[in-house]
Amino acid sequence: MSRVQPTFDNLPEEKRDRVLQEATREFADHGYEQASINRMVKRLGIAKGSLFKYFGNKKGLFEYLFGQALAEFKRPLKAIRDTSGKDFFQRIENSFLASAAFIDSHPHLYSIYLKMLFNEHFPMRDHFLGEIRGAHAKYLRQLVQNGIESGQLRPELDVDETVFILHSVLDRFLQNHAVPSLDKGIEPEKQRLKDKARAMTDFLRHGLGNTSS
Amino acid sequence: MSRVQPTFDNLPEEKRDRVLQEATREFADHGYEQASINRMVKRLGIAKGSLFKYFGNKKGLFEYLFGQALAEFKRPLKAIRDTSGKDFFQRIENSFLASAAFIDSHPHLYSIYLKMLFNEHFPMRDHFLGEIRGAHAKYLRQLVQNGIESGQLRPELDVDETVFILHSVLDRFLQNHAVPSLDKGIEPEKQRLKDKARAMTDFLRHGLGNTSS
Amino acid sequence: MSRVQPTFDNLPEEKRDRVLQEATREFADHGYEQASINRMVKRLGIAKGSLFKYFGNKKGLFEYLFGQALAEFKRPLKAIRDTSGKDFFQRIENSFLASAAFIDSHPHLYSIYLKMLFNEHFPMRDHFLGEIRGAHAKYLRQLVQNGIESGQLRPELDVDETVFILHSVLDRFLQNHAVPSLDKGIEPEKQRLKDKARAMTDFLRHGLGNTSS
Amino acid sequence: MSRVQPTFDNLPEEKRDRVLQEATREFADHGYEQASINRMVKRLGIAKGSLFKYFGNKKGLFEYLFGQALAEFKRPLKAIRDTSGKDFFQRIENSFLASAAFIDSHPHLYSIYLKMLFNEHFPMRDHFLGEIRGAHAKYLRQLVQNGIESGQLRPELDVDETVFILHSVLDRFLQNHAVPSLDKGIEPEKQRLKDKARAMTDFLRHGLGNTSS
DNA sequence: AATGAATGAGTATTCATTCAT
DNA sequence: GATGAATGAATACTCATTCAT
Numbered sequence: 001m002s003r004v005q006p007t008f009d010n011l012p013e014e015k016r017d018r019v020l021q022e023a024t025r026e027f028a029d030h031g032y033e034q035a036s037i038n039r040m041v042k043r044l045g046i047a048k049g050s051l052f053k054y055f056g057n058k059k060g061l062f063e064y065l066f067g068q069a070l071a072e073f074k075r076p077l078k079a080i081r082d083t084s085g086k087d088f089f090q091r092i093e094n095s096f097l098a099s100a101a102f103i104d105s106h107p108h109l110y111s112i113y114l115k116m117l118f119n120e121h122f123p124m125r126d127h128f129l130g131e132i133r134g135a136h137a138k139y140l141r142q143l144v145q146n147g148i149e150s151g152q153l154r155p156e157l158d159v160d161e162t163v164f165i166l167h168s169v170l171d172r173f174l175q176n177h178a179v180p181s182l183d184k185g186i187e188p189e190k191q192r193l194k195d196k197a198r199a200m201t202d203f204l205r206h207g208l209g210n211t212s213s
Numbered sequence: 214m215s216r217v218q219p220t221f222d223n224l225p226e227e228k229r230d231r232v233l234q235e236a237t238r239e240f241a242d243h244g245y246e247q248a249s250i251n252r253m254v255k256r257l258g259i260a261k262g263s264l265f266k267y268f269g270n271k272k273g274l275f276e277y278l279f280g281q282a283l284a285e286f287k288r289p290l291k292a293i294r295d296t297s298g299k300d301f302f303q304r305i306e307n308s309f310l311a312s313a314a315f316i317d318s319h320p321h322l323y324s325i326y327l328k329m330l331f332n333e334h335f336p337m338r339d340h341f342l343g344e345i346r347g348a349h350a351k352y353l354r355q356l357v358q359n360g361i362e363s364g365q366l367r368p369e370l371d372v373d374e375t376v377f378i379l380h381s382v383l384d385r386f387l388q389n390h391a392v393p394s395l396d397k398g399i400e401p402e403k404q405r406l407k408d409k410a411r412a413m414t415d416f417l418r419h420g421l422g423n424t425s426s
Numbered sequence: 427m428s429r430v431q432p433t434f435d436n437l438p439e440e441k442r443d444r445v446l447q448e449a450t451r452e453f454a455d456h457g458y459e460q461a462s463i464n465r466m467v468k469r470l471g472i473a474k475g476s477l478f479k480y481f482g483n484k485k486g487l488f489e490y491l492f493g494q495a496l497a498e499f500k501r502p503l504k505a506i507r508d509t510s511g512k513d514f515f516q517r518i519e520n521s522f523l524a525s526a527a528f529i530d531s532h533p534h535l536y537s538i539y540l541k542m543l544f545n546e547h548f549p550m551r552d553h554f555l556g557e558i559r560g561a562h563a564k565y566l567r568q569l570v571q572n573g574i575e576s577g578q579l580r581p582e583l584d585v586d587e588t589v590f591i592l593h594s595v596l597d598r599f600l601q602n603h604a605v606p607s608l609d610k611g612i613e614p615e616k617q618r619l620k621d622k623a624r625a626m627t628d629f630l631r632h633g634l635g636n637t638s639s
Numbered sequence: 640m641s642r643v644q645p646t647f648d649n650l651p652e653e654k655r656d657r658v659l660q661e662a663t664r665e666f667a668d669h670g671y672e673q674a675s676i677n678r679m680v681k682r683l684g685i686a687k688g689s690l691f692k693y694f695g696n697k698k699g700l701f702e703y704l705f706g707q708a709l710a711e712f713k714r715p716l717k718a719i720r721d722t723s724g725k726d727f728f729q730r731i732e733n734s735f736l737a738s739a740a741f742i743d744s745h746p747h748l749y750s751i752y753l754k755m756l757f758n759e760h761f762p763m764r765d766h767f768l769g770e771i772r773g774a775h776a777k778y779l780r781q782l783v784q785n786g787i788e789s790g791q792l793r794p795e796l797d798v799d800e801t802v803f804i805l806h807s808v809l810d811r812f813l814q815n816h817a818v819p820s821l822d823k824g825i826e827p828e829k830q831r832l833k834d835k836a837r838a839m840t841d842f843l844r845h846g847l848g849n850t851s852s
Numbered sequence: 853a854a855t856g857a858a859t860g861a862g863t864a865t866t867c868a869t870t871c872a873t
Numbered sequence: 874g875a876t877g878a879a880t881g882a883a884t885a886c887t888c889a890t891t892c893a894t
Binding site for chain 4: 856
Binding site: 432433436437472473474475476479 | 877879880882
């Protein structure tokens with residue numbers, strides 16, 4: 001998976017980045033099948049054959065590109081998880097903000113992820129989605145367990161159920177952040193990202209927090 | 214929008230239905246751009262020219278088809294909203310079940326909706342999504358307001374915020390119902406739909422319900 | 427095998443013939459893989475899509491074209507076989523001449539056949555070659571058996587062996603007729619086809635004929 | 640013809656051989672046009688530019704390669720011709736066996752030869768084929784003349800005609816040896832090569848031999 | 853001398869759309 | 874009103890050849 005000809009690795013970094021960036025944008029704009037290699041190379045100003053030299057075929061290009069992104073995708077989660085000792089809901093709120101920040105700095109990647117969610121025709125779709133969801137699940141489960149042990153969460157909570165809820169709200173929060181038009185009329189418009197994250201967290205605190213303490 | 218040549222309206226109902234059904238299936242299976250008029254007419258056994266006579270072009274076909282579906286989409290919501298007087302959380306739970314039932318009986322339509330969610334290349338996408346979300350918002354807002362007035366929901370709840378939360382959880386519940394594989398590893402596997410709806414409702418009861426009464 | 431869209435059958439005969447003729451020429455000139463659909467349609471002055479409508483794909487075009495030819499290929503053999511009662515060697519000589527005449531009127535087809543002989547990449551190659559060789563074998567075997575029964579051939583001849591010899595000489599005679607340059611320096615140049623056929627027949631008469639009678 | 644850059648001649652013999660061997664195999668497997676320089680260099684593990692340095696272009700590579708082979712191709716014929724004094728039909732039989740042995744030890748070369756026979760798109764095709772046929776003709780003509788002079792062949796035989804017949808039968812014998820599937824249904828299946836050669840020779844003895852002596 | 857990145861014209865095939873019958 | 878033949882630009886991908894390093 002995500003193998004690449006050394007040809008590509010030997011390219012000057014600047015060019016390599018431009019190629020990946022242009023390709024990512026094309027996939028983000030049109031999905032996998034509708035993405036056009038022709039458009040890519042025209043915008044890049046390189047020969048069609050070169051792209052195929054680098055990645056073998058369209059599938060190879062996508063897998064490499066998204067595989068690279070996946071690694072980066074997982075990094076912020078780890079960073080937060082490792083900053084233990086903090087307040088549970090504070091960490092949730094930080095997660096919201098960190099994920100939103102990641103999306104802001106990689107809007108095309110998130111756009112691809114969203115398209116992939118309900119479109120069957122992405123190479124290695126199941127694998128990629130599994131990795132992403134798995135990383136989230138692992139991260140959230142640990143958070144929840146810590147939260148229960150430290151008494152910040154109600155002790156009778158079902159861990160799986162809670163993880164599912166957290167994930168749902170986080171996902172929707174991020175979707176709304178990236179494609180706000182989708183929730184016009186549903187979501188209360190808030191100017192500032194921090195306010196949104198705070199509101200979500202407050203809701204979760206009510207739903208999950210241990211009020212007896 | 215969704216204008217159609219009288220040619221199509223004059224068709225025998227049976228044929229009309231078959232055309233829309235086959236087209237819906239094609240769009241559900243392949244999305245808008247990848248849907249093939251060729252495949253449709255081949256399966257339908259009608260001339261390609263006929264389809265263009267009826268709907269003008271691919272865009273016209275899709276808009277008509279999804280416009281028709283939209284009306285049907287809204288109906289179950291109304292039905293539940295009008296059965297007032299019941300318990301708030303009971304009605305929420307009923308909504309979950311009714312929506313799941315609608316999806317089960319119109320899997321292709323829901324599949325199109327999901328593909329449309331994060332793919333810009335559907336004709337009138339903004340309009341259609343707006344209609345659907347609007348209908349949901351209107352329905353949920355009324356429910357929430359009733360809930361607060363009747364004392365079943367905590368009075369300090371922000372209505373908009375609450376609607377957003379309810380919608381997020383409902384959406385994810387339905388996505389999970391239609392494409393369960395997506396949440397492998399995240400969502401606790403439950404055999405029965407009713408159990409899932411109940412679990413979701415219970416969570417919401419804790420998060421939103423008025424415990425002081 | 428050799429299925430064709432009715433689209434093609436409904437074409438005016440003149441056009442149909444021109445299409446097959448141009449395609450046959452292209453395959454004869456370049457073999458299967460090197461034959462170019464682009465060149466065909468350019469010479470024909472029709473749209474590329476049309477050819478694919480007619481035959482589905484390159485393979486379909488070739489199979490149809492060669493399948494049609496195969497039927498015609500077999501016809502002259504039958505005609506001669508059915509004129510029984512004649513002298514064995516006279517019929518052999520007639521076969522040589524009839525086959526050469528067929529080649530002269532279908533030079534492109536014979537050219538395809540020759541290319542197919544030692545080139546693996548023709549669709550249905552085994553089937554087509556089998557049909558041709560089988561038809562020849564059947565025809566020759568009956569001739570030989572008649573020849574032995576009527577006392578014109580030496581009775582101790584092995585039938586299979588004799589058929590093989592006859593076929594070898596016939597094949598080479600035809601190859602030499604169609605591509606005389608191949609045998610420059612080996613075959614004695616004869617102006618007239620009839621003389622060649624006579625010479626071959628005479629040789630066979632010496633090798634196979636019953637001299638005791 | 641078959642000029643080569645000194646670059647290639649200066650290569651270590653081992654590498655030179657490997658290059659020619661790999662190229663021969665590629666041409667044998669795919670013919671000239673379909674042979675892929677890309678595949679060759681990938682299998683060889685050398686740079687594409689090197690091959691072009693050595694041979695200029697694809698044409699140059701083929702001409703050099705086949706030119707080298709041609710010399711070897713002619714050698715066994717000479718060997719047999721020079722063993723004079725033997726029985727004519729014995730030498731014919733030996734020729735059959737020697738040629739078959741050559742093919743067995745150079746299957747790729749014979750495969751190229753067969754493809755070249757009826758495919759115009761080999762560089763220097765006419766020249767190469769002429770050389771091969773010429774060598775055969777020269778060899779066979781001398782054999783026949785010796786045979787007539789020594790009284791083993793019927794004196795009234797036309798030399799050219801006889802050479803043509805001998806060559807036809809030899810060629811077909813070899814084709815059948817290399818690609819036996821071609822003659823399924825026509826040629827009597829014999830397990831052992833020697834039996835086939837013997838059968839052919841016997842037939843020729845009957846057709847050409849001097850029975851009066 | 854050797855490399856291997858870059859090229860761009862070439863390939864078969866699909867597609868929504870038009871329009872004469 | 875229905876048909877389906879014709880179109881041609883679009884697609885992913887391959888190839889022999891060149892040339893700067």
